[in-house]
Amino acid sequence: KAGVTQTPRYLIKTRGQQVTLSCSPISGHRSVSWYQQTPGQGLQFLFEYFSETQRNKGNFPGRFSGRQFSNSRSEMNVSTLELGDSALYLCASSLGTGYDGYTFGSGTRLTVV
Amino acid sequence: DAKTTQPNSMESNEEEPVHLPCNHSTISGTDYIHWYRQLPSQGPEYVIHGLTSNVNNRMASLAIAEDRKSSTLILHRATLRDAAVYYCILRPLYNQGGKLIFGQGTELSVKP
Numbered sequence: 758k759a760g761v762t763q764t765p766r767y768l769i770k771t772r773g774q775q776v777t778l779s780c781s782p783i784s785g786h787r788s789v790s791w792y793q794q795t796p797g798q799g800l801q802f803l804f805e806y807f808s809e810t811q812r813n814k815g816n817f818p819g820r821f822s823g824r825q826f827s828n829s830r831s832e833m834n835v836s837t838l839e840l841g842d843s844a845l846y847l848c849a850s851s852l853g854t855g856y857d858g859y860t861f862g863s864g865t866r867l868t869v870v
Numbered sequence: 871d872a873k874t875t876q877p878n879s880m881e882s883n884e885e886e887p888v889h890l891p892c893n894h895s896t897i898s899g900t901d902y903i904h905w906y907r908q909l910p911s912q913g914p915e916y917v918i919h920g921l922t923s924n925v926n927n928r929m930a931s932l933a934i935a936e937d938r939k940s941s942t943l944i945l946h947r948a949t950l951r952d953a954a955v956y957y958c959i960l961r962p963l964y965n966q967g968g969k970l971i972f973g974q975g976t977e978l979s980v981k982p
């Protein structure tokens with residue numbers, strides 16, 4: 758079966774711009790989570806959506822937002838980009854039952870210049 | 871959120887077994903123990919998870935201490951493709967909406 762698909766794979770943006778990243782989960786998975794990975798902070802949880810509702814949110818500023826569509830696809834938006842937002846952004850999908858494993862995508866590498 | 875402690879790095883020889891330890895002394899009764907690994911330039915990959923009993927799958931085995939305060943991920947025959955960062959994570963059964971808390975993990979290197 759197809760895995761978790763993230764687009765685009767690479768992105769270069771300028772400070773102050775905004776960006777939208779996309780994640781298509783595994784078919785049948787209703788939960789999509791987003792993570793930011795940087796060399797200094799490691800993997801940090803951004804937020805999770807389940808059936809179009811945000812269930813949980815990490816400690817990130819309001820510039821980071823997301824949404825989930827009725828087909829479970831999710832988008833993440835970052836507004837007013839800062840240099841420190843340069844990172845690998847990963848999404849993960851799961852059934853959302855609470856004890857199943859997560860399947861991660863390969864990520865979107867965002868560079869802010 | 872309960873925390874896990876892992877060694878920063880470990881080395882193994884190819885085709886030998888590898889035991890990756892994890893301490894989680896503050897684990898609660900409903901926390902599942904999950905292991906993920908991340909190969910270079912890839913997203914994390916689910917390896918195995920368990921609650922109380924030892925678990926086996928095609929990738930690895932998970933040995934859980936009787937008091938559940940520690941666990942060990944066992945790779946039975948390490949290959950070069952097993953070189954990765956391994957994360958031990960506690961996930962509450964009635965979890966707070968999909969949140970996985972990643973520590974620094976153990977970087978496993980495999981020598982031919």
